[in-house]
Amino acid sequence: MPLHSPLLDRLREIFGPAACAADEASRLAYAYDNSRLDALPDAVVFPTGHAQVEALVRACREHRAPLVARGRGSNTTGATVPVAGGVVASFERMNRILRIDPDNRLAVVEPGVLNGDLQKALIAHGFFWPPDPSSAPWCSIGGNLACNAAGPRAVKYGTPRENTLGLRAVAGTGEGFRCGTWTSKGATGYDLTRLLIGSEGTLAVVTEATLKLTPRPSAIRTLRATYRDVDAAARAVARIMAQPATPCALEFIDGVALRLAHDYAPDAGVPLAGALLMIEVDGEPDALPAAAEAVARAARGDGLEELRIARDAVETQALWSARKALSPAQRTIAPDKINEDVVVPVSRLPELVAGIKRLAAQHDVLIVSFGHAGNGNLHVNLLPRDAAERERAHACLAEVFALVVELDGTLSGEHGIGIAKRPFMPLALQPSTLGLMRAVKQAFDPDGILNPGKLLP
Known part of the structure; x- marks a missing residue:
């Protein structure tokens, strides 16, 4: 975009010089996300209100300029990389908590509010917003909605x-609209709220969200179980999820990951085992012992090596040591790790774990698996260390996705599709389904200006 192009002049009218940048340094700062992919935008703007966003979309549509809405760039799939140039709209300045309403169990926020900041603000009211990705201290609510990021x-x-009541947004036509309800129940027309969540900014630009709040549990009990091998741990996950006491967290870490974490932080008390489950139950103090015992019974079984229950907050932190040491440990051996977050039905988790182990050996690629096992959502991390391993890793990844689909699973649980998984969408969805998705895209964004080159193949 030339320095004095008609679109850039219009953007400066809308945003003023302090909220519109086209210098190289600013463009470079918004050219990439946590996927390590990058592409320069032509300009960066910083909206502070809904009316500005409507004017922005209309201007981009008039000039046929791509528009990419961006939170804090923590996603791993390239979803906010401006591959077609154009304008990046960073929502970091649109970060107000507009309303907290405990009586109706809702909060109204702008998209730039950080997840962690919202959680802190809700503590005094006795509530929380359930989505809690590991990036919560620095990821935005808008980004959580764009990828349906959970934790x-x-x-x-x-x-x-499941935790958003309604949205205010701007379609690719430049027309603002509201969808959803202020109530916990609603049966009035199409559910556009759930449609927009997970659409990665390809249908509309969200400017406000009405979030459903949940009362904070008064107590939490943490358990850690180690197993002889990943198969035994995967079978335990299926048993835990088949009984009535639902854990509030059920995390899986395989033996390769445990070894990496142990070597990275030898004094952290990371156990060495074939696999590990971190389990938490929450609720009222009187009910917790029975819930914890029910989960513990299900965790016991063939292959269990040790089951520990934390007695206090200090022990809880100690039990979580393996999970906390894992990410930095992976980065030390494979800066170019490939991080995927596939999902299968919980009952198929043992087959997924066994299949990943087989593919790792077949392709001679180091794979670390961990994640939210209670949802069947595993983070499959391929750790190539040189060019040859990177080539084998990409071939292996295609077979991992094929295995997941064969097990009635899906390509992503919370990272989204972005650029990285676009080529695999036809593997997961029928042509007729993709056709309907393209028709929906056309209805919301007839000129294709919103985050082009993402999600749909």
């Missing part, structure tokens, strides 16, 4: 789709 608590409390 460990989704096993009991659900994802953003």
Whole structure:
């Protein structure tokens, strides 16, 4: 975009010089996300209100300029990389918590509010918003909605789709609209709220969200179980999820990951085992012992090596040591790791774990698996260390996705599709389904300006 192009002049009118940048340094700062992919935008703008966003979309549509809405860039699939150039709209300045309404169990926020900041603000009211991705301290609510990013608590409390009542947004036509309800029940027309969540900014730009809140549990009990091998741990996950006491977190870590974490932090008390489950139950103090015992009974079985229950907060932190050491440990051996988040029905988890182990050996690629096992959502991390291993890793990844689909699973639980998984969408969805998705895209964004080159193949 030339420095004095008609579109850039219009953007400066809408946003003023302090909220519109076209210098190289600013463009570079918004050219990439956590996927390590990058592409330069032509300009970056910083909206502070809904009316500005309507004017922005109309201007981009008039000039046929791509528009990419961006939270904090923590996604791993390239979903916010401006591959077609155009304008990046960063929502970091649109970060107000507009309303917290405990009586109706809702909060109204702008998309730039950080997940962690919202959680802190809700503590005084005795509530929380269930989605809690590991990036919660720095990821935005808008980004959580764009990818339907959830985290460990989704096993009991659900994802953003189950915890969002309504949205205010701007379609690719430049027309603003509201969808959803202020109530916990609603049966009035199509559910556009759930449609927009997970659409990665390809249908509309969200400017406000009405979130469903949940009362904070008064107590939590943490358990850690180690197993002889990954198969035994996977079978335990299926048993735990088949009994009535639903854990609020059920995390799986395989033996390769445990070894990496142990070597990275030898004093952290990371156990060495074939696999590990981190389990939490929450609720009222009187009910917790029975819930914890029910989960513990299900965790016991062939292959269990040790089951520990934390007695206090200090022991809880100690039990979580393996999970906390895992990400930095992976980065030390494979800066170019391939991080995928596939999902299968919980009952098929043992087959997925066994299949990943087989593919790792077949392709001679180091694979670390961990994640939200209670949802069947595993983070499959391929750790190539050189060019040859990277080539084998990409071939292996295609077979991992094929295995997941064969097991009635899906390509992503919370990272989304972005650029990285676009080529595999026809593997997961029928042509007729993709055709309907393209028709929906056409209805919301007839000129294809919103986040082009993402999600749909």
